[in-house]
Amino acid sequence: MSTVKENDVVKVHYTGKLTNGQVFDSSVDKDPLKVELGKGQLIPGFEQGLINMEVNEKKTITIDQKDAYGPVNEQLFHKVPKKDLPQEITPEVGMNLVGTNPDGSQQQFRIAKVEDENIIIDANHPLAGQDLVFDLEVLEIL
16 A cells, blocks of 8 residues: 655645644545645644555644744734724734735734733744644545
8 A cells, every 4th residue: 555755645634733632723524635745835744744644544643833833933023003003903812913014915913912002913823832733634645
């Protein structure tokens, strides 16, 4: 039976969880994830976990934060004056905002702290600083 190798295209079902068991994403009951390995489409630990798996094989992997979304980067916290926010927004900790970069692209932020005159936004990926657990099942090697 063939096994998953680097640069293969695979279909896989997965369930991603935090180490406390909280599910943050899953393809179960949806279409499976179809991905070409080696193209940087997956976090490194997820891709490495698929290597050498066989079709219909299931396994659970734990991915260290360095092979997932990395540690929390303190340089990605920024102070923004409340007066710069649209008037209709009442900032709250945990609220997600979208900002426009100078090149016109958009970026998501999370409000980490609300002060009297400012908010502190966090541009880290929401899963930065977390070790992740994935249940994997290889459905097909294309």
